[in-house]
Amino acid sequence: MLAETICSAVSAAGLGIAAVTAYRKRFLAAARIAAYSLVPIGLVLTGIVDWVAGIAFKPSVWLGFGVLAVAWLLFMTTRAVERRGVGTRQERKAAARAARDGAVAPAASAPSLGSGLPATRAQAPRAKVKDQSASPGEDFSDIEAILKKHGI
Known part of the structure; x- marks a missing residue:
C-alpha cells in the first residue's frame, strides 16, 4: 500500500x-x-x-540469497585452488606413489603450491642474460645510427 x-x-x-x-x-x-x-x-x-x-520482506527469500552466496563462494574458491596448479588427483597419487617407492617423481606431475607454476618451470634454470657491460658499443649502435640519420 x-x-x-x-x-x-x-x-x-x-x-x-x-x-x-x-x-x-x-x-x-x-x-x-x-x-x-x-x-x-x-x-x-x-x-x-x-x-x-x-x-x-520474507526471511526465507533472504535465506535463499544467503545459500546462493555460499554456493558462489564455494565455486569460486574451488576454481581459484584449481588454477593454482595443484594438479589433478591422478597426478598427486602418482607423485605420492613415486615418493613412497623412492623413485624420482616426474617433474610435470609434481605440484608447486608456492609459485602457481608446475615444478618444471619453477625449478628450470634461467637463460643466461647477455652481459651488457662487456660491449657497450653494441648496445648504442642503433641509437647512434638514428641520431646520425637525423643529423644530431
Missing part, C-alpha cells in the same frame, strides 16, 4: 516536471521525462511492486 502511494507520487511529480519542461519549449526533454515518470505507475499497475515488496 505504501509502495503504491510512493510510486504514484513519483509519477505525478515527474509528469509535473515534464509539463514545466514542455512549457519552456524543450519538447524532446519533456517527452523523455514523461516516459521516465510513467515507469513507476506502470510497475504498480502490473503488480511488480507487490511482488518485489513480498520478496524483500
Whole structure:
C-alpha cells in the first residue's frame, strides 16, 4: 500500500516536471521525462511492486540469497585452488606413489603450491642474460645510427 502511494507520487511529480519542461519549449526533454515518470505507475499497475515488496520482506527469500552466496563462494574458491596448479588427483597419487617407492617423481606431475607454476618451470634454470657491460658499443649502435640519420 505504501509502495503504491510512493510510486504514484513519483509519477505525478515527474509528469509535473515534464509539463514545466514542455512549457519552456524543450519538447524532446519533456517527452523523455514523461516516459521516465510513467515507469513507476506502470510497475504498480502490473503488480511488480507487490511482488518485489513480498520478496524483500520474507526471511526465507533472504535465506535463499544467503545459500546462493555460499554456493558462489564455494565455486569460486574451488576454481581459484584449481588454477593454482595443484594438479589433478591422478597426478598427486602418482607423485605420492613415486615418493613412497623412492623413485624420482616426474617433474610435470609434481605440484608447486608456492609459485602457481608446475615444478618444471619453477625449478628450470634461467637463460643466461647477455652481459651488457662487456660491449657497450653494441648496445648504442642503433641509437647512434638514428641520431646520425637525423643529423644530431
